[in-house]
């Protein structure tokens with residue numbers, strides 16, 4: 001994080017968050033445990049995720065401005081989120097950050113921050 005006060009600033013604000021989302025979702029789509037959960041056209045999910053992550057990373061509340069209170073666990077309830085899927089999601093994110101050449105310290109910090117919600121969204125064992 002060095003001199004930055006938020007992850008949002010450290011990754012390069014809105015454009016940086018957008019780049020993460022653009023490298024992350026192709027990996028999600030290709031993942032055998034994750035891909036089938038997502039719609040054919042992933043663009044709307046990418047757009048929402050870019051808004052949400054900007055806010056989650058300490059930037060402007062872009063998601064809430066447009067969609068109201070995130071209630072992210074609730075929004076994931078229609079989908080079977082197993083422990084394996086949570087790990088797969090985090091692994092796709094980790095590989096996206098590696099591909100983007102993110103400094104290791106920042107990458108590990110981001111993954112640690114995201115692992116809390118990822119595990120919180122688990123709603124089934126199978």
Ligand code: HEM
Nearest residue numbers: 037038039045048049052075079081085086089117118121
């Ligand atoms: C734990 C593993 C996860 C799985 C398997 C998963 C899966 C999904 C699926 C299937 C959707 C809905 C796609 C659709 O609209 O049809 C979705 C939406 C979304 N996910 Fe996840 N997700 C996971 C973790 C996370 C995490 C950790 C975050 C952020 C911290 C996140 C943020 C979002 C957002 C912002 C949306 C869009 C919500 C909306 O419709 O407004 N997800 N996710």
